[in-house]
Amino acid sequence: MPANVPPRVYLQPGAPPELVEAVTSEATLVADAADANVIVWANIDGDGFLDARHDDIALVQLPFAGIDRWVAEGSIDARWTYAAAAGVYAAPVAEHALALLLAACRRLHECARASDWGKRWERAGTSLDGSVVGIVGCGGIGERLLALLRPLGASVVAVTRSGRTVEGATRSLAASQLNELWPIVDHVVLLAPATDATRSLVGAAELEAMRSTAWLHNLARGSLVDTGALLAALDDGRIAGAALDVTDPEPLPEDHPLWSHARVLITPHVACPPPVLLPHYASRVRENLRRLRQGERPLGVIDLDRGY
Amino acid sequence: MPANVPPRVYLQPGAPPELVEAVTSEATLVADAADANVIVWANIDGDGFLDARHDDIALVQLPFAGIDRWVAEGSIDARWTYAAAAGVYAAPVAEHALALLLAACRRLHECARASDWGKRWERAGTSLDGSVVGIVGCGGIGERLLALLRPLGASVVAVTRSGRTVEGATRSLAASQLNELWPIVDHVVLLAPATDATRSLVGAAELEAMRSTAWLHNLARGSLVDTGALLAALDDGRIAGAALDVTDPEPLPEDHPLWSHARVLITPHVACPPPVLLPHYASRVRENLRRLRQGERPLGVIDLDRGY
Numbered sequence: 001m002p003a004n005v006p007p008r009v010y011l012q013p014g015a016p017p018e019l020v021e022a023v024t025s026e027a028t029l030v031a032d033a034a035d036a037n038v039i040v041w042a043n044i045d046g047d048g049f050l051d052a053r054h055d056d057i058a059l060v061q062l063p064f065a066g067i068d069r070w071v072a073e074g075s076i077d078a079r080w081t082y083a084a085a086a087g088v089y090a091a092p093v094a095e096h097a098l099a100l101l102l103a104a105c106r107r108l109h110e111c112a113r114a115s116d117w118g119k120r121w122e123r124a125g126t127s128l129d130g131s132v133v134g135i136v137g138c139g140g141i142g143e144r145l146l147a148l149l150r151p152l153g154a155s156v157v158a159v160t161r162s163g164r165t166v167e168g169a170t171r172s173l174a175a176s177q178l179n180e181l182w183p184i185v186d187h188v189v190l191l192a193p194a195t196d197a198t199r200s201l202v203g204a205a206e207l208e209a210m211r212s213t214a215w216l217h218n219l220a221r222g223s224l225v226d227t228g229a230l231l232a233a234l235d236d237g238r239i240a241g242a243a244l245d246v247t248d249p250e251p252l253p254e255d256h257p258l259w260s261h262a263r264v265l266i267t268p269h270v271a272c273p274p275p276v277l278l279p280h281y282a283s284r285v286r287e288n289l290r291r292l293r294q295g296e297r298p299l300g301v302i303d304l305d306r307g308y
Numbered sequence: 309m310p311a312n313v314p315p316r317v318y319l320q321p322g323a324p325p326e327l328v329e330a331v332t333s334e335a336t337l338v339a340d341a342a343d344a345n346v347i348v349w350a351n352i353d354g355d356g357f358l359d360a361r362h363d364d365i366a367l368v369q370l371p372f373a374g375i376d377r378w379v380a381e382g383s384i385d386a387r388w389t390y391a392a393a394a395g396v397y398a399a400p401v402a403e404h405a406l407a408l409l410l411a412a413c414r415r416l417h418e419c420a421r422a423s424d425w426g427k428r429w430e431r432a433g434t435s436l437d438g439s440v441v442g443i444v445g446c447g448g449i450g451e452r453l454l455a456l457l458r459p460l461g462a463s464v465v466a467v468t469r470s471g472r473t474v475e476g477a478t479r480s481l482a483a484s485q486l487n488e489l490w491p492i493v494d495h496v497v498l499l500a501p502a503t504d505a506t507r508s509l510v511g512a513a514e515l516e517a518m519r520s521t522a523w524l525h526n527l528a529r530g531s532l533v534d535t536g537a538l539l540a541a542l543d544d545g546r547i548a549g550a551a552l553d554v555t556d557p558e559p560l561p562e563d564h565p566l567w568s569h570a571r572v573l574i575t576p577h578v579a580c581p582p583p584v585l586l587p588h589y590a591s592r593v594r595e596n597l598r599r600l601r602q603g604e605r606p607l608g609v610i611d612l613d614r615g616y
Contacts, residue, residue, distance in 0.1 A: 045428065095435055095460060099410035106407040111575045112420035115567045117559030120353065124581035127403055151456055152403060251425030259423045267419045273432035 007059075007292045010036035010052060012043060022282040026289035038292065040285055044274050050075050059298060061288055063281050065089045066221060068194040071307055083288055083300040086308065087140040088280045089272050094144035096271035097189055097219050100243035101128060101149075104187070104215045109241075109265040129153035134185035136178070136201070137192025137220060138166050145189065157185060159192075182209035187217060193308035194221035202226065207233035215241045219271050222248030227258070234261055245271045315367075315600045318344035318360060320351060330590040334597035346600065348593055352582050358383050367606060369596055371589050373397045374529060376502040379615055391596055391608040394616065395448040396588045397580050402452035404579035405497055405527050408551035409436060409457075412495070412523045417549075417573040437461035442493035444486070444509070445500025445528060446474050453497065465493060467500075490517035495525060501616035502529035510534065515541035523549045527579050530556030535566070542569055553579045 009023045010033040019042055023029050030036050033052040040061045041049040046069075049060060057080055065086045070076035103109060106125040114123065131154045135142040138158035146156045146168050158166035159181060163174025173180060175197070181188070188210065192198045202216065203226040210216070216239060218225055227248050233239050241263035250269065258264050288298040302308065317331045318341040327350055331337050338344050341360040348369045349357040354377075357368060365388055373394045378384035411417060414433040422431065439462045443450040446466035454464045454476050466474035467489060471482025481488060483505070489496070496518065500506045510524065511534040518524070524547060526533055535556050541547050549571035555564075558577065566572050596606040610616065 091437060091461070092435060095410065095437065096414055098460075099407075099414045099416060102403070102407035103411055103416050106404055106575065106578075108407060108411050108416055108573065108575065109420040112411075112417040112573055114574070114576075116562040117576045120576070121578065121581060123576055124578040126581070127400060127584045129399060129403065129584070148459055151459065152406075153399070254424040265416065265420055266422070267414065267416065268422075268425045268428070268431055270414075270429065270432040273429060273434070275432075276435045276437070 007038040007289055008036050009038045009040050009289065011040045012048065012052075015040075015042035016278060018278055018282040019285060022286040023289065026286055026293060038289070040289075044272075044277060046070070053080055059083060059288075059292060061085075061285060061298070063088075063277070065308075066193060067302060067308065068221060068223075071304065076302070076304070078304055082302045083298045084302050084308070085277075085281055085284055086300050088277065088284045088300075090140040090144040091280065092272040092276045093141045093191075093219055094148055096245065096267070097141070097145050097191070097217060098148050100217050100219070100245070100265065100267070101133065101187055101189070101215075103265055104217070104241055104243050105131075109243075110262065113262075127153075131155075131186040132157060132170075132184060133187045133189060134181045135159065135169075135189050135191060136181070137190065137198075138169070138172075139191065141191050141219075142166075142189070143168075145191075157181060178206075179209070182206050183211065185214060186211065187215050190216070190218045190220040190224050192220050192224060194223045195307040198224050200224070200226045202230070204229040204232070207238055210239050212238060213240050215239065215243060217243045218247075219245045222246045222250045231257060231261075234263060241265070243267075245269055315346040315597055316344050317346045317348050317597065319348045320356065320360075323348075323350035324586060326586055326590040327593060330594040331597065334594055334601060346597070348597075352580075352585065354378070361388055367391060367596070367600060369393075369593060369606070371396075371585070373616075374501060375610060375616065376529060376531075379612065384610070384612070386612055390610045391606045392610050392616070393585075393589055393592055394608050396585065396592045396608075398448040398452040399588065400580040400584045401449045401499075401527055402456055404553065404575070405449070405453050405499070405525060406456050408525050408527070408553070408573065408575070409441065409495055409497070409523075411573055412525070412549055412551050413439075417551075418570065421570075435461075439463075439494040440465060440478075440492060441495045441497060442489045443467065443477075443497050443499060444489070445498065445506075446477070446480075447499065449499050449527075450474075450497070451476075453499075465489060486514075487517070490514050491519065493522060494519065495523045498524075498526045498528040498532050500528050500532060502531045503615040506532050508532070508534045510538070512537040512540070515547055518547050520546060521548050523547065523551060525551045526555075527553045530554045530558045539565060539569075542571060549573070551575075553577055 007027040008030045009027045037058050039052050060082045134157045136159045155170040157171045158169035159173045161175045166172045201224045243265045245267045291298050315335040316338045317335045346367050347360050368390045442465045444467045463478040465479045466477035467481045469483045474480045509532045551573045553575045599606050
């Protein structure tokens with residue numbers, strides 16, 4: 001897209017006023033997709049954006065971070081340039097991860113299900129203070145989570161694909177060193193994208209290598225965890241519990257044994273509710289339209305070779 | 309107690325090794341209460357320390373923060389000097405308060421009770437980011453909580469008896485200005501001691517003045533909240549929910565309607581489990597014995613006029 005040309009944006013019909021304002025502050029809003037050179041999508045579930053694309057579209061701005069579903073079905077391909085909203089989710093999802101970590105420590109899942117006071121200390125929990133949290137896929141969300149964990153006295157082992165030094169982590173590991181992670185952490189938080197490389201990242205061997213007091217938290221995608229192996233590990237007490245915002249299969253069927261497991265807390269893929277996302281996404285849209293207008297590279301452009 | 313004389317400490321029988329070490333590092337440990345000039349108690353429930361007192365005891369060090377139970381029955385009186393463990397609870401209780409705040413926002417109580425995935429976003433919650441949290445009784449625990457809330461983007465209105473300016477709070481109110489608090493906050497966190505002045509601090513009028521979207525969190529004592537008024541407010545939807553680590557009566561009877569309320573999360577007075585408290589309490593014991601030995605005033609000495 002040539003520099004200094006205001007983008008003409010087709011915004012998903014029915015988009016909230018915050019997005020209309022973000023678009024009109026930096027670009028021209030057009031009513032018809034045919035007149036546009038940029039698509040800005042609003043629906044976090046993504047439905048419909050595929051139909052709006054045409055040859056003149058220079059960028060499709062998407063409101064979600066994980067694009068695995070569309071890559072898998074071949075509908076996101078190299079013909080168009082897409083910007084995902086990776087990074088925009090950092091604060092909301094890190095907050096949800098912290099909520100799950102604290103709920104696990106403080107046994108809030110058990111408390112919520114109790115119908116009597118019990119014996120004193122029967123449902124007493126532990127603390128994040130002094131604990132070691134392993135963050136697998138420590139990008140924007142993980143770095144934000146790390147900043148929330150430090151004042152609580154938890155230390156972080158950060159795993160990234162490259163093994164780059166993550167600021168504030170007590171140790172930084174590469175994906176190839178993952179086997180060193182499992183025995184040394186009290187909590188594992190999965191935040192890595194769903195790719196071929198991360199499929200069943202956590203299986204029987206990894207669960208076996210974890211401490212029996214450790215919790216597994218998945219806020220990435222269900223495909224990262226072998227559900228059968230997880231259930232077996234929970235049943236055998238090989239790990240202490242699991243907090244899952246994503247599952248495989250998803251939605252998790254009503255009769256699935258994870259629902260009734262005493263040491264499992266499931267939140268139905270709600271780490272970033274749309275009203276919580278909206279102000280963050282509106283800022284991103286504004287920034288990316290400014291970048292397009294000034295001939296800069298938008299944030300979050302998808303690299304199909306990596307898959308995110 | 310004269311300066312530079314090592315205290316002779318009667319430590320509760322069966323106290324954990326961490327406390328034995330804290331005592332012996334700064335004082336002489338004696339086996340018999342009759343030979344002691346200081347009592348150090350270990351049991352967080354307090355039972356038994358009354359019997360160990362005698363005329364030569366200069367200080368009774370207690371492991372709990374709230375002494376309302378013993379003041380009410382008249383067994384803590386001006387004849388002895390007591391040090392409560394106020395301050396020692398700051399980090400563990402602030403962590404529990406944060407866990408409850410996040411659970412309320414993220415509707416983890418509802419998620420824990422669900423047995424199916426539900427519709428997308430049906431159980432989606434809100435965020436602490438941008439919310440206003442009122443901390444009633446903003447002492448050591450409250451200041452610690454404030455420090456945990458700031459990186460999450462929440463702002464704090466701090467209420468203290470005096471109305472002193474609490475660093476980091478967007479507004480500091482005196483107890484006499486409490487009526488200004490209720491309409492302006494998304495969460496109320498009760499951390500004030502149980503005294504005559506705080507009995508039924510939250511009743512029908514206060515609940516009526518709160519936002520219908522607001523949550524009440526009680527980590528202080530059950531007596532601060534009128535349980536009947538709370539239940540009525542919850543039933544009528546006048547407030548959004550309640551997270552209670554303490555109740556009135558306590559223990560909460562098995563058939564109490566709060567147990568089955570969809571928008572209530574109860575933890576059975578476990579904000580500071582003994583294993584979590586222990587290292588903090590051991591440090592306090594060590595510090596207070598050092599202070600006694602050097603003729604300084606111990607931390608946490610109880611002022612019976614205030615009642616804490």
